[in-house]
Amino acid sequence: MSDLIRKTAVELSELMASGEASAVEITQAHLDRIGAVDGAVHAFLHVDTEGALAQAAAVDQKRAAGEKLGPLAGVPLALKDVLTQDGVPTTAGSKMLEGWKPPYDATVVQRLKAAGVVILGKTNMDEFAMGSSTENSAYGTTHNPWDLNRIPGGSGGGSSAALAAYEAPLAIGTDTGGSIRQPGAFTGTVGVKPTYGGTSRYGLIALASSLDTPGPCARTTLDAALLHEVIAGHDPMDSTSINQPVPAVVDAARRADVAGLRIGVVKELGGEGYQPGVEARFHEAVELLTKLGAEVVEVSCPHFEYALPAYYLILPSEASSNLAKFDAMRYGLRVGDDGENSAEKVMNLTREAGFGAEVKRRIMLGTHALSSGYYDAYYGQAQKVRTLIARDFTKAYEQVDVLVSPATPTTAFAIGDRVNDPIAMYKNDLCTIPSNLAGNAAASFPCGLADEDGLPVGFHVMAPVMRDDLLYQVGGALEAALAEQWGGVLMSKAPELEVSR
Amino acid sequence: MTAEVFAIEDALAQYDPVLGLEVHVELNTKSKMFCGCPTEFGAPPNTQTCPVCLGLPGALPVVNARAVESAIKIGLALNCEIAEWCRFARKNYFYPDMPKNFQTSQYDEPIAFNGWTEVVVDGETYRIEIERAHMEEDTGKSTHVGGATGRIHGASHSLVDYNRAGIPLIEIVTKTIEVAPDKAAAVARAYVSMLRDLLLALDVSDVRMDQGSLRCDANVSLKPRGSKVLGTRTETKNVNSFRSVERAVTYEITRQAAVLASGGKVLQETRHWHEDTGVTTSGREKSDADDYRYFPEPDLVPVAPSREWVEELRATLPEAPSTRRVRLQEEWGFTDLEMRDVINGNALEPIVKTVELGVSPAAAKKWWLGELARAANESGKDLADLGVGPVDVSNVQQRVDKGELNDKLARQVFDGLLKGEGSIDEIIESRGLALVSDDSALIEAIDRAIAANPDVVEKVNSGKPAAAGALIGAVMKDLRGQGDAAKVRELLNAKLGI
Numbered sequence: 001m002s003d004l005i006r007k008t009a010v011e012l013s014e015l016m017a018s019g020e021a022s023a024v025e026i027t028q029a030h031l032d033r034i035g036a037v038d039g040a041v042h043a044f045l046h047v048d049t050e051g052a053l054a055q056a057a058a059v060d061q062k063r064a065a066g067e068k069l070g071p072l073a074g075v076p077l078a079l080k081d082v083l084t085q086d087g088v089p090t091t092a093g094s095k096m097l098e099g100w101k102p103p104y105d106a107t108v109v110q111r112l113k114a115a116g117v118v119i120l121g122k123t124n125m126d127e128f129a130m131g132s133s134t135e136n137s138a139y140g141t142t143h144n145p146w147d148l149n150r151i152p153g154g155s156g157g158g159s160s161a162a163l164a165a166y167e168a169p170l171a172i173g174t175d176t177g178g179s180i181r182q183p184g185a186f187t188g189t190v191g192v193k194p195t196y197g198g199t200s201r202y203g204l205i206a207l208a209s210s211l212d213t214p215g216p217c218a219r220t221t222l223d224a225a226l227l228h229e230v231i232a233g234h235d236p237m238d239s240t241s242i243n244q245p246v247p248a249v250v251d252a253a254r255r256a257d258v259a260g261l262r263i264g265v266v267k268e269l270g271g272e273g274y275q276p277g278v279e280a281r282f283h284e285a286v287e288l289l290t291k292l293g294a295e296v297v298e299v300s301c302p303h304f305e306y307a308l309p310a311y312y313l314i315l316p317s318e319a320s321s322n323l324a325k326f327d328a329m330r331y332g333l334r335v336g337d338d339g340e341n342s343a344e345k346v347m348n349l350t351r352e353a354g355f356g357a358e359v360k361r362r363i364m365l366g367t368h369a370l371s372s373g374y375y376d377a378y379y380g381q382a383q384k385v386r387t388l389i390a391r392d393f394t395k396a397y398e399q400v401d402v403l404v405s406p407a408t409p410t411t412a413f414a415i416g417d418r419v420n421d422p423i424a425m426y427k428n429d430l431c432t433i434p435s436n437l438a439g440n441a442a443a444s445f446p447c448g449l450a451d452e453d454g455l456p457v458g459f460h461v462m463a464p465v466m467r468d469d470l471l472y473q474v475g476g477a478l479e480a481a482l483a484e485q486w487g488g489v490l491m492s493k494a495p496e497l498e499v500s501r
Numbered sequence: 502m503t504a505e506v507f508a509i510e511d512a513l514a515q516y517d518p519v520l521g522l523e524v525h526v527e528l529n530t531k532s533k534m535f536c537g538c539p540t541e542f543g544a545p546p547n548t549q550t551c552p553v554c555l556g557l558p559g560a561l562p563v564v565n566a567r568a569v570e571s572a573i574k575i576g577l578a579l580n581c582e583i584a585e586w587c588r589f590a591r592k593n594y595f596y597p598d599m600p601k602n603f604q605t606s607q608y609d610e611p612i613a614f615n616g617w618t619e620v621v622v623d624g625e626t627y628r629i630e631i632e633r634a635h636m637e638e639d640t641g642k643s644t645h646v647g648g649a650t651g652r653i654h655g656a657s658h659s660l661v662d663y664n665r666a667g668i669p670l671i672e673i674v675t676k677t678i679e680v681a682p683d684k685a686a687a688v689a690r691a692y693v694s695m696l697r698d699l700l701l702a703l704d705v706s707d708v709r710m711d712q713g714s715l716r717c718d719a720n721v722s723l724k725p726r727g728s729k730v731l732g733t734r735t736e737t738k739n740v741n742s743f744r745s746v747e748r749a750v751t752y753e754i755t756r757q758a759a760v761l762a763s764g765g766k767v768l769q770e771t772r773h774w775h776e777d778t779g780v781t782t783s784g785r786e787k788s789d790a791d792d793y794r795y796f797p798e799p800d801l802v803p804v805a806p807s808r809e810w811v812e813e814l815r816a817t818l819p820e821a822p823s824t825r826r827v828r829l830q831e832e833w834g835f836t837d838l839e840m841r842d843v844i845n846g847n848a849l850e851p852i853v854k855t856v857e858l859g860v861s862p863a864a865a866k867k868w869w870l871g872e873l874a875r876a877a878n879e880s881g882k883d884l885a886d887l888g889v890g891p892v893d894v895s896n897v898q899q900r901v902d903k904g905e906l907n908d909k910l911a912r913q914v915f916d917g918l919l920k921g922e923g924s925i926d927e928i929i930e931s932r933g934l935a936l937v938s939d940d941s942a943l944i945e946a947i948d949r950a951i952a953a954n955p956d957v958v959e960k961v962n963s964g965k966p967a968a969a970g971a972l973i974g975a976v977m978k979d980l981r982g983q984g985d986a987a988k989v990r991e992l993l994n995a996k997l998g999i
Binding site (some may be wrong): 239330347 | 552557558559560562563564591593595598600601602603606659661792794795799800801802842898979
């Protein structure tokens, strides 16, 4: 039974279709795995054993009744705790929402349920998705299954670690500055940030509204594409949702062909500050793509160097406003309500106690950046940089079909290494942030292990708005070529986790 | 020791008032500004809410297209330019009745701007410049319990009803209004009254001031006569009737004049209007440093109404109020003076509706400017809020036309209606107001009058028929005014042979 956890979503689907395994068996196998390894990994904040088994049983019943089911029906999934699920605790990694059970499903969750995907539980994350390591979670750090002393990346470290620990074949993340792609890179898994507006934000507890994008995480490109297809598409509940057909991502992942594709290597994303092992794997992957028939050129995006400072003005500004709703009045934590304190005092005490240090830091930064007298110099200026970065992309896409870079400057770092150095922590997202600012599609695919530490390296692909299919075309081709070299996907090189009972 | 307030005449002798009016209008859309919740007034607390208007984590707003349409109509009716492209903005501040702790509003990109309108006061037309009309959402409603005044100070706890949170609002802001000092308060009143008529005509709001669907904030400052420098302004919040607008502005003028004349400084603050005592009291100190950290609402896309749509909406606008006034005056055959009385008495709309029900313009004017205006004045209410409406006036007048009531009895019926004594029939019954037109009853009364006034009969018989008037008076007195006067005269004349 335990080999069920090693299967891809596609394989699981086939097993169910052929009657070799039921959704309940598959779900139970993953719940068992969570029970066995999550003490060490801590990918999950909440495991919904009953709910998951009930969903799985429902799928089995439908299958028995001969109902037509989607390709992911009965496949288990780990859901980042930033998306609401009706009646299931949702915390966004914060004490502020401890015990809160949302009364509604996020659109992404509705679509997962409609597709018969079994939601195992909610995964750990940096508090309100602010961080690159899960160390900012109010509920403890998630450990990287490749090396338990290292962080799994963040903010969606829980989702990616769940994949790498074989606790789930599929996961949902959200990407504001790299929170899907960076954990994907650090755990040797696939992480896709769809085009902004390609997936609905309804029910996503907002960090920065103009940047947040839910997306699929998986161990293979095709699995990610199948999940992408389930969750993407126009949603009238999200005004920023794009009303266009979902790009043909599954076809692209299956085609996995880069012959004639023009690939631009971003000059500014490499060199100083990049770990040699990361650069080595990246360039090998570029060469591999060249051999597969891609045309590779170097492309300059001169404004990318301003992406990080612009991002750290826009994000905190929006976050400071988005997080104002956490005031103890209607839900979540309430501190100091002794019948004497005023509402204002209770708000202050609650926000003081409920928010962690990084959240407070960003609320203060954002409040300052939006203040009258500073707005133009900070928020206003950052928006101009954002426009310039979008223009860099537009110009680049006139020359090439996709852009590529390492997903991160380094591999996964040790737990505790950067907690006291926010700037070093922020620099993790150098390569991923420009795509969020411009709203285009981007993904990280595993491309090997760095020589110096034996840890996974992510290959970053960026594609124009609503050309998410190109990501899968490149990712699929790279994955197939590398699998041929390695004799399997990168994850098969991961160390065995000690199973506890 | 200086007086706390000046007499208004003294204040206006030294200072010129400068006004600015901000009117919030709740639209009558079926659903809220950013979600599908119903907007019905008076539902049990917190029953018309959803994740969006409760500001639950993860929920997102979607703009109500009908609200945008109403905003454009209002803008057009106020002769505004309509933005080709505008955005919502977040106005950030903490308050328990504001679910997200920011209000989704519009900041430097309003949907409508640079307009004007006109009001008439004492026959004079005043032009009022409109700075902007923008869209926003209402907050929830706080009820402070345990305090003496219903205000937050001294309250033991507060209750919040989020039914109102997210109701679409249009905020209409005037530019500074500087008119003849002694007309300022009346112009303010006339402006709000005009807005109400306009909004009703556009059918974009119920404009129930008693339900808070039209709320006025009055900014008042004074400058010494002849000075060009604006004084410090106060903002009196939520002045919720036409009459209160006039009273609150007048009060602020007198208060600020006293402060300034004694060498004091007017504080920039919000003030509360007290309907009962007719004064304003200090609210929250407000300075230009109040920082709402406005920024474009990232959860919404820009609103870009096409020019075709704007023109379509323009074509649906009802007649402009000034044009309409001229037309109605002509149709009704009123003199300029009569029309002025109608306008100043806020009786235009009630008369229009009453006439629509078949009552003659003269009769409608008689009731609305007579009995009902007097009652409104005495109770300090607006005509529209009196509780007696056009349908009542029409029903009473029909009975007068049929001879069931005369004007005197009709006045008593209105008195009964105003006092809530029941339906017209009930009042006629309980007060015994039915007109006596029964011949035998009238003849009996006439006989009594003749018997009691032999001297008058004598005069008539001696060739002075005009003296019979005294007999009619006696008959009517006998019938407690309930005799049909025309019939009495007819019967009496027959009896006396004249």
